[in-house]
Amino acid sequence: MQLLHQRCVAESDEEVGHAIQQPYAINKESSKEYEGGGPMRSVMHVLKTLDYLEACGASGAGVTEVANALGVHKSTASRLLASMRPGGYVTRDELTGKYYLGIRLVELAKAKLDQFDLRTYARPYLEELSQLTQETVHLAIMEQKRLVYIDKIDSTHMLIMRSKIGYRISPHCTALGKAILSVLNEKDQDAILGELELQHFTPHTITDPARLKEHLEHVAAQGFACDDEEHEAGIRCVAAPIRDYTNGVLGAISVSAPTTRMSKKRMKEVGLLVKGVCGRLSRSLGYKEGEVNTFPDIP
Secondary structure, X not given: OOOOOOOOOOOOHHHHHXXXXXXXXXXXXXXXXXXXXXXXXXXXXXXXXXXXXXXHHHHOEOHHHHHHHHOOOHHHHHHXXXXXXXXXXXXXXXXXXOEEEOHHHHHHHHHHHHOOOHHHHHHHHHHHHHHHHOOEEEEEEEEOOEEEEEEXXXXXXXOOOOOOXXXXXXXXXXXXXXXXXXXXXXXXXXXXHOOOOOOOOXXXXXXXXXXXXXXXXXXXXXXXXEEEOOOOOOEEEEEEEEEOOXXXXXXXXXXXXXXXXXXXXXXXXXXXXXXHHHHHHHHHOOOOOOXXXXXXXXX
C-alpha cells in the first residue's frame, strides 16, 4: 500500500458529513463543482482512509497516522473517522484509540459475493471465443471430483458436439478437467487423483497415474490443456483454467472441434487464444498471477 502524501485543505464538518451520509447527492451537482474539492474531495478521503486501514491490518491506526497518510490536519482526520463510525465503516478501540475497518465492509463484500455467478461473468468470454473460432465452447466446474458442464455455445458448423449442460465426467480425459487439475496445489490435486478411476475411453486416454501427473505438470507450464481424442475419437479440445481473487480455481473454458477442423497445429493456436481469454476473465475476478492456487471445499 503506497502512502498518500498530498496536502489538502481541511474540510468543514458539513463537507465530511455530507460525503458519508449523502453519497448519492453528489450525482445531483455539476461535475465541475467537485473537480477542485468539496464533497468529491471528502469522498476521496473516505476511500483513501479505507485503503490505508486495510494496509494497517490488525495493527490499526490512530488519528495522527490517518491524518499523515491522507495529508490532512489531525482535526480533519478526526472528524472524518467520527462520521464513518455510525455507519459501521470503521470501528474504534476505546482503550487504544486506534481505528480499524468496520463490519459494514464485511456486509458489503458478502452482498457482492452473493451477486456472483460464474456463468454470468464468463458468458461474454464464451461468446468472444465462439465468434473467433466458430467452434463449440464449453464452461465447466469441478463438483465432487467430477467435471460438470454448466454452459455451452454450439458451433456454427453443421457438425456439432453432442455434449449437454449438466453432463458429468471424470476430469482425467478432458481438456477442461486437466486444465483445472493442473493448477491445483499438490495436496488438492492428489486428493482428487487418488479417488479417480482412470477409465479408458479411447486409445489416447491417459490411464496411468504417474503419466497423468507428469502430463499435468506440462499443462501447468504451458497454461492450457489439450484433449487429443482422449475422451471421444475424432474430437480435439483445448481448455484453460479460470481463477479468482482467492487465487482458487473456479472452473475452465474450452473450445472443441472435430479433428477435420482442429489439426494439431490449430489446437495449439486455439489453446493460446483460450489461455489469453481465460487470463483476462481471471484478472477481472481479482486473480493475481504468481500466488498459490487452491481448490476450495473439496468434498
